[in-house]
Amino acid sequence: MPLVYYVEDDQSISYIIEKTIENANYSGVSFNKGMPFLETFKKKIPDLILLDLMLPDVSGIDLVKAIRKINTDVPIIIVSALQDEMDKVTALDAGADDYMTKPFGVLELTSRMQSKLRKLRDYKILSYKNIVIDLRKHIVRISDKELYLTNKEFDILRVLVKNQHQVVPKENIFRDVWDTTYIGETRTLDMHIKSLRQKLSGCQSEAIIKTIRGVGYQIEPKL
Numbered sequence: 001m002p003l004v005y006y007v008e009d010d011q012s013i014s015y016i017i018e019k020t021i022e023n024a025n026y027s028g029v030s031f032n033k034g035m036p037f038l039e040t041f042k043k044k045i046p047d048l049i050l051l052d053l054m055l056p057d058v059s060g061i062d063l064v065k066a067i068r069k070i071n072t073d074v075p076i077i078i079v080s081a082l083q084d085e086m087d088k089v090t091a092l093d094a095g096a097d098d099y100m101t102k103p104f105g106v107l108e109l110t111s112r113m114q115s116k117l118r119k120l121r122d123y124k125i126l127s128y129k130n131i132v133i134d135l136r137k138h139i140v141r142i143s144d145k146e147l148y149l150t151n152k153e154f155d156i157l158r159v160l161v162k163n164q165h166q167v168v169p170k171e172n173i174f175r176d177v178w179d180t181t182y183i184g185e186t187r188t189l190d191m192h193i194k195s196l197r198q199k200l201s202g203c204q205s206e207a208i209i210k211t212i213r214g215v216g217y218q219i220e221p222k223l
Helices: 011-023 034-043 060-070 085-094 106-121 151-162 170-178 187-202
Strands: 003-007 027-031 048-051 076-080 098-101 125-128 131-134 139-142 145-147 207-212 216-221
Touching: 003 011, 003 034, 011 027, 011 106, 027 034, 034 060, 048 060, 048 106, 060 076, 060 085, 076 085, 076 106, 085 098, 098 106, 125 151, 131 151, 151 170, 151 187, 151 216, 170 187, 170 216, 187 207
Parallel strands: 003 027, 003 048, 048 076, 076 098
Antiparallel strands: 125 131, 131 139, 139 145, 207 216
8 A cells, every 4th residue: 555645734635635545545644744754754755745835844845855865766746835836846846746736626636646656656676686676777786785787787687587487598688688589699698698697796696697508597596
């Protein structure tokens, strides 16, 4: 169940947001001030944030900036009575993903939340043993240490980890990485595999790439 934090000091509007979140089958946590929200956010990051700009203790814009220093991915929807174009531009430039003005329709709020959470679900992470592949950021980490890979090495590792419970034929790797079904001379693939193995070994990877002679490759645990 997606977790939504909403920061709103107007009790009547907070109640409407609460019921909208419940009806969407999400879990909601309410805050009427910015600083308690920020302290909670530092301990547990939600799936979505609904944020008012005019709060009794801190500016909503400052909160957006603080959030983005901690996390660049969590979606932020501003829900504010400020309707001036520059207010919207300032909020979006600070790092907000969307901007709704009060009064708002419940169906519109539901639609915008669903849209942001749908994009979040498309954010793919692949993992195997201590290898974590962030597909959106194009980053590989081994035990939280970033591993530099070329684009082809990254794509080969992605294919192997995605198909981690089976042997991946060479023609499948060529199709997914080089966009061709013609394998011809496989020396290029072999060289990339060799380099990838060396980099994984140098970072104490808990996985190795095994050659299945006459077929292809498979990622498996390091013994």
